[in-house]
Structure formats: structure tokens, C-alpha cells
Amino acid sequence: MTGRRRTSTTPPVRPQRTGSRVSTKVKARALIAGAVVACASIAVGCGVVPGITGGSGDDPITVMTWAPQDTPATNKPGMPAMAEAYARWINANGGINGHKLKVLTCNDHNDTVYAAKCARRAADENVVAVVGSYSQHGRSFLAPLEAAGIPYIGGYGVTDDEFSSPLSYPINGGEPALLAGLGEQLGKKCGPVALVRPDTVAGDQLPVLLNAGLKAEGHAAGTDQRAAEDATEYSRQTELALGRASSDPLKQGCVVSALGDRTETFMDSFRRDRQDYPKVGTGTVLGSLDQSLIDSTGGQSSPYEGAHVTGWYPVASDKRWDQMRKVIKEQAFGDNRIDPADAGVQTTWIAYNVLKSVVESLGDSPITSLAIRHALDNGLKVTTGRLTPTLSWRYEDLIAAVDFPRLVNAHVTFQVVRKGQLASERNGFIDVSRTLETADSN
The missing domain is CATH 3.40.50.2300 (Response regulator)
Structure with missing residues (x-):
């Protein structure tokens, strides 16, 4: 657990909240609505212009995963390595809806400048999403992503910014x-x-x-x-x-x-x-x-x-991780960067399965950053093999935490x-x- 330096089984359905909790949720929704309106007011911001195309026709779907590597503080090399292994597995089995998956990786060096560079590179490379990534510098990378309209799916959840940006789609409670x-x-x-x-x-x-x-x-x-x-x-x-x-x-x-x-x-x-x-x-x-x-x-x-x-998830020995372990064995055998018990590797695995569900939901439609965001915003429900509760990012699915208005999954395991x-x-x-x-x- 780090930050920016200074310079069940299926869980039970929660009962409907009343009283002061409703007013709190209204505040949380208002924060997001305000952010969305702010995005819409910028001609080139937040991808309101036509989304970046990463998978039209038979074109590959291009995404990016980043994480710090070879730094004096927290390192997560297993996350981009897991992303690459996932792409090899998907492509060996026909891709997603006939599209090959192309994964770009980036090292953010636990540095604000490099984090922003990774995000700008994502825009320059026309990626349709940043998936399963880790960075301590949310403010540095989210602004370029928002300007390009690129969704951030399944970040590690180490910064508050990941739970406030309208283009962030967290899969855990960080x-x-x-x-x-x-x-x-x-x-x-x-x-x-x-x-x-x-x-x-x-x-x-x-x-x-x-x-x-x-x-x-x-x-x-x-x-x-x-x-x-x-x-x-x-x-x-x-x-x-x-x-x-x-x-x-x-x-x-x-x-x-x-x-x-x-x-x-x-x-x-x-x-x-x-x-x-x-x-x-x-x-x-x-x-x-x-x-x-x-x-x-x-x-x-x-x-x-x-x-x-x-x-956030079941213990690493749980059978629900068997598919991930199989993919690692088939596609990354001997790659000691990937530890299936690492929470970052697990987060990347789940995030890419969310991406797969979104792309499959689009059918024969062009795979663009805008199309992915619309699918997520309009109530697509994603199951993750019971590694998390069913995920959905509609306003109605947000918890009533004003400080974390994009948080939809507040479940943990003891x-x-x-x-x-x-x-x-x-x-x-x-x-x-x-x-x-x-x-x-x-």
C-alpha cells in the first residue's frame, strides 16, 4: 500500500437506504453528474467527440496496461506481464468477437511525469482503454485519458482519483x-x-x-x-x-x-x-x-x-482462480514476474475479463473508446466467475460515499x-x- 510522495459467495443485496443516506447518495451522484457535464462542455475533452477506434472490422483491439517496475518503492511487474499473457491466450483462441487483442505496456516509474507520459502514449497509440493498471499518480494520468476519452478499467485503486473520475471503472474498492x-x-x-x-x-x-x-x-x-x-x-x-x-x-x-x-x-x-x-x-x-x-x-x-x-478477492488457493492459473501455465510458464497470489496480477486478470465482456456485448459494432464507455455507463452487468460480486457502473450502482463517488464494489474478504x-x-x-x-x- 503506497501513495504519492510529498514535494462468498455472492453477497446479499443491501436493503434500500433511507433518510440521511439518501441525501449522501444524491451528493455522490451530483458530483459525477457535474463531472460529466464539465466534460461535455469541452469540445475535445473526455472523448465526447467520436471515440478512438481500436477494433473496426477485423482490426485488432488495442489497449494498454501500466505499472511501476524497477523502482525503490512499490513495483507491480506482474500486472503488465499478466496482460500480455492474457492477450496471447485470447488470440490463441480466436480473439474477442474475431478481433485480435493487442496489449501495449508502460512503466510509470512511480513518477508523476512518467505516469502522464504513459497516458499520453495511450492517446497517441489510439488505445480504446487502459486496463488492469497500477499507478500512484491518478491526477497525472487521468487528465490526459479524460482529454482523449479513454476509459480506465480496473485500476488497482491506490488513489482517490480513481474513484472520482467519470472515465474510471473500478472493479474493487481499492x-x-x-x-x-x-x-x-x-x-x-x-x-x-x-x-x-x-x-x-x-x-x-x-x-x-x-x-x-x-x-x-x-x-x-x-x-x-x-x-x-x-x-x-x-x-x-x-x-x-x-x-x-x-x-x-x-x-x-x-x-x-x-x-x-x-x-x-x-x-x-x-x-x-x-x-x-x-x-x-x-x-x-x-x-x-x-x-x-x-x-x-x-x-x-x-x-x-x-x-x-x-x-478484495477469494484466497489464492480458491478454485475460482483455476482458469487464471491455467492461462499463466500455458502462456507465461517460467515468467517469474507473474505470481498468481499477487493482488495486482489478480486485478489485471479480472479487469481483462471485464473488457472481454464489454467487447462481446458490442457484437458487430465498431470497438471504440466511446462505445466501451457507453456500454459500461448504460448498465452492462459483468460477472467475474464469483471473484467479485456482479459489477455494474450505473449511477444506481454507486455506493453513497461522497469521497468515492465512482466506487461500485465495496466488498472485501477476511x-x-x-x-x-x-x-x-x-x-x-x-x-x-x-x-x-x-x-x-x-
Whole structure:
């Protein structure tokens, strides 16, 4: 979990909201309506002019996937690698409606300038969508995409901008849902909670979201410990967090690490210092922890044993991932960039299946950026093999969270590290939309 540096089974249907929640949803819809009107007022903006064509007749459908690679902070090389493997699989099986899928990739270097360059390249290359991507710099890449009318489908959800742009179509609840869900997960299990998170703009929202989840379970707010996202050691942060988590001798406290790729570095310090605090537990989110990290740090003897983990999707061992694993084996065997347990790889897989559903829904019509957006905006329902709830991006499907007006899927899964394996702690999806709706008032 990182940010911009400073300089179930099918879940139950929610009941109809009434009272103050309705007014909140009206505000959320008004924000989007205003954004759409603003787009329409710009002659060349937001793709209101005829959309970019990426698949007319038998032409290939050209899309792009980007992610940071080879940087000192969070890296997601498996996402563009998964996109390329998906294209090879689709094309080996006749394409989508007879169209070959052409995937362009870009490295955003965790840098605002490079993120904008990736977006401008997408426009220059006439891509019809950016799919299954990761970037910490939403403001930098969304403006060029909006100007070109290119939809952003299935971003990782690391920035608030992905949940406000009218051209963004998120497939998960991003970092907001994970932190709110983790707060709910820990609220009934932990005493004092200490959060260690990046000292970044995106990191600043994490305490608010975690505390909203804790409050939903009647728990006191946790403490907030900032840390550099590219630090090489975290001894000071570890000592402070352990001290705060053990402040109540009658309750087992929990330390929450939300440092993305640097979680492993943090846990090196945590493992050493924890000997003096044997009762302190841990909590984190998918993206900061996955099965490969557990394996590489000792499996059942790793410092993550017993950790509570919140994710967007079913555990990686679930049979619902079998198709993805088969594609990786067939099309990317030996490519060590692709870890099927990585939340970024999983997000890219789901996002490309959303794209496939959209293109199939268009039949023989030209495949343009505008046509894709119209299909998504007009109520197309996309199933993902129960890896998420059914997805739809109509106004009616938005949750009533003013800060996240494009968020349509606020479901998470509760997991636990048991005998060295990530396992389901609770069956099915947990809907944290109500927690997110009230987060700004906590």
C-alpha cells in the first residue's frame, strides 16, 4: 500500500437506504453528474467527440496496461506481464468477437511525469482503454485519458482519483475498502491498534479509513505512525508501534503494517523487537502481504503467522482462480514476474475479463473508446466467475460515499494466516459500504 510522495459467495443485496443516506447518495451522484457535464462542455475533452477506434472490422483491439517496475518503492511487474499473457491466450483462441487483442505496456516509474507520459502514449497509440493498471499518480494520468476519452478499467485503486473520475471503472474498492474492512476485522479481535503507514498523500487517508472500521465495531481509534515508503529499515517505527499496541496489559494489541512492498522490510525489524511483546498480533491488507511473502519469510514460522488480512478477492488457493492459473501455465510458464497470489496480477486478470465482456456485448459494432464507455455507463452487468460480486457502473450502482463517488464494489474478504497459509477467516464477501459512507464523519 503506497501513495504519492510529498514535494462468498455472492453477497446479499443491501436493503434500500433511507433518510440521511439518501441525501449522501444524491451528493455522490451530483458530483459525477457535474463531472460529466464539465466534460461535455469541452469540445475535445473526455472523448465526447467520436471515440478512438481500436477494433473496426477485423482490426485488432488495442489497449494498454501500466505499472511501476524497477523502482525503490512499490513495483507491480506482474500486472503488465499478466496482460500480455492474457492477450496471447485470447488470440490463441480466436480473439474477442474475431478481433485480435493487442496489449501495449508502460512503466510509470512511480513518477508523476512518467505516469502522464504513459497516458499520453495511450492517446497517441489510439488505445480504446487502459486496463488492469497500477499507478500512484491518478491526477497525472487521468487528465490526459479524460482529454482523449479513454476509459480506465480496473485500476488497482491506490488513489482517490480513481474513484472520482467519470472515465474510471473500478472493479474493487481499492485501498479505502481494504482499510475500512481491516478496521472491522480487527475491531472484535484486538485491543489497542497501532497503524504504520507511508508518509505520503495517499497514506494520509489510511488512518481515517481504518478508524472508521474500528469505530463500526465499537473500538477506539488506533494510533498513527508515519514512515518513509522507501526506507531501508524501520526499527524506530517498530518500537513505537509495539509500545502503543501493548499499552493495555489486559488486551492483546495489534500492529497494522500498510507499507506495500516495504512491509517485508518492516517485518524484519518487527520480528526482532516482537520478542519482548509476545502477545502483540498483526494485521495487514492484500498488497502488503501475499502467500509468496509468507513462504519466503518462513511459512508457518514467519512473523505473519496468525495475522489478520483483508483482501478484495477469494484466497489464492480458491478454485475460482483455476482458469487464471491455467492461462499463466500455458502462456507465461517460467515468467517469474507473474505470481498468481499477487493482488495486482489478480486485478489485471479480472479487469481483462471485464473488457472481454464489454467487447462481446458490442457484437458487430465498431470497438471504440466511446462505445466501451457507453456500454459500461448504460448498465452492462459483468460477472467475474464469483471473484467479485456482479459489477455494474450505473449511477444506481454507486455506493453513497461522497469521497468515492465512482466506487461500485465495496466488498472485501477476511483472511488469516494459518499454518503458513492464507485461509478464509469468514466465508463470503463482507460489504463495508456503510463504513465508507460514514468515514468522512468519523
